[in-house]
Amino acid sequence: MTTVAVVGGGISGLTAAYRLRALLGPDARIVVLEESGRLGGKLRTVPIAGKPVDVGAEAFIVRRPEVTALLAELGLADQVEHPSRARPLIWADGSLHPLPAGTLMGIPANSEALVGLVDAATLARIDAEPATPLHWDRSADVSVAALVGSRFGEQVVRRSVDPLLGGVYSGLSDTAGVRATVPALAVALDGGATSLTDAVRRALPPPSDTPVFGTLRGGYGTLLDALRDASGAEFHDHTTGAGLRRERGRWSVDPVGPVDGVIVALPADRAAALLAEGAPAAAAQAARIPLASSVVVALAMPKTAALPQNSGILVATGEDLAAKAFTLSSRKWPHLADRDVTLARASFGRFGDAALLDADDEQLITLARADLATVTGVTDQPVDAYVQRWHGGLPQYRAGHGEVVAALEAEIAQVDGLEIAGAMLHGVGVPACVAAATTAATRLTERVAG
CATH class of the missing domain: 3.90.660.20 (Protoporphyrinogen oxidase, mitochondrial; domain 2)
Structure with missing residues (x-):
């Protein structure tokens, strides 16, 4: 009987367990370890005034x-x-x-978008921006604040960009890399946009x-409950997965013991701690994500x-x-x-x-x-x-986040029977977490069942 451990019971771990059940069949033993007393991670639905309300992602x-x-x-x-x-x-x-309106994560395509929000000098600077030479390194990354501030000034950064980025990442544009947090903008710049306003125009999606x-x-609790039931997994709450190590061709994770494969679906700091013994190079990369x-x-x-x-x-x-x-x-x-x-x-x-x-x-x-x-x-x-x-x-998806994730995934790919998932990889939203968990479950199945 194939036994797989999923460490972490958030949306990524639950999706991974659900996908593993479909891929490995009804006889596989799938064990989900969650250190808190509930499933869902950063998704949570609670009763407020007697009815369900989401108090995490909504x-x-x-x-x-x-x-x-x-x-x-x-x-x-x-x-x-x-x-x-x-x-x-x-x-x-x-x-x-x-x-x-008409901005990309608060970055304007023209001054008209920010009339009333920033002063006249800033509006004039946005109008003049296309005439200022743009130096963009296709092989590098910079913070959103550095790019937007250098072209449009501080008011655009603090009054338009920061509020939107803060809502998504709980950070500021100073700690947000362009390539990871505004990828469409990076594609436009890599493609030869002649100015930042030109890049925004190219990157904006068509009206819809x-x-x-x-x-x-x-609330999201509906989805969490359905995933739990459909996965048919064993769930162990108040249980911290620990001691991840390779033994005699299999993995072992406490308290489950020997397993055929493991999916680590934890926040970056806890993933780094769990991987430290069995995959230290991967752990070092995860530890770089604040x-x-x-x-x-x-x-x-x-x-x-x-x-x-x-x-x-x-x-x-x-x-x-x-x-x-x-x-x-x-x-x-x-x-x-x-x-x-x-x-x-x-x-x-x-x-x-x-x-x-x-x-x-x-x-x-x-x-x-x-x-x-x-x-x-x-x-x-x-x-x-x-x-x-x-x-x-x-x-936090800082400048260079893509390189950190690529290095992390490259290290994991060299280790048989081990996969990772979670918001630290390719997006903090629920769709990105579902996608990463599906990929992890598919790859692990190919390894343990191949």
Whole structure:
């Protein structure tokens, strides 16, 4: 009987276990080890005001096929909901502004996109940018802040780019490499774009009325439960996989013992620790990927709370607020608007700034309410609230991230019966995690069953 261990019970580990079951058949023994007391990793659905609400990732990109296909396989396609047409705002220079349209991760193709958000001198600089010689090294990578700041200036970086990148990576453009975080832009620059505005125009997707994002009516917990059930795996929570080593042609991982193969589906720091003995060169590469921590405070307010008719509010860098963003959930998602409360989420924490993780729940709820009042004027007393801390929640894709991942995967490829998956590789979104887990399960099956 083939025995495979999956270390890590997040979306990557659960998807890997599900794929392994389909590939290895009903007789294989698949063991999933999860060090916490629950499955799901950085996806979590909890009851707030009596109904399910996501307090981790809340959406997926529907234009990528992985999650849509997975939901169809699991019979959950009818659970998909799409956002309303409400637009987000940016809080910058102490006031609200519409989120600029026609930008690529906040990087504009022309000055018109940022009118009102940045000053006249910055707008003039954007207009003049095509005439400034562009020096782009096709063999190298730079931070988004370095590239955009050198072409458009600091206001564009802090007021337009940082809020969007912070929402995806819990970091700043200073620690975001162009190639990993804005790959379409890098392709345009590699292809000979003559300026940054030219590169953005080339990289922008064609206009479309189809939804970009989707979510699940009952929250991501619906998907997690379905994957667990369909995998038919053994699940061991409160169990840290350790002692990964090669013995007599097989792998051994504590507490499972000898196995035919292992998929490591852990955050970068814990993956590095697990791989240290059995695959030290791979461990060294994983250790090079830093992680950011954050906090989500979900608030259920009275139905009459007068939140603006917008999907959310992103916060520019340097503002006198602790929060980095707000999701106005009842405005963003029509299926949540039908509830008898008004839902909103405040997010705190960026890479290098995790001090608020140590604050107690009451302090964080008070801070979330105060910042929400500052940007919206809403002071209603919540009828319910939930605080979710995400320690090491998101990997940082710094300049050169692609080379680190390539080196990591090259080292793993040399080790028989071992694979990796997770957000540290090719994308932090759920579709990218599903794709990486599917690849890992397929490769491992070829090795252990071949």
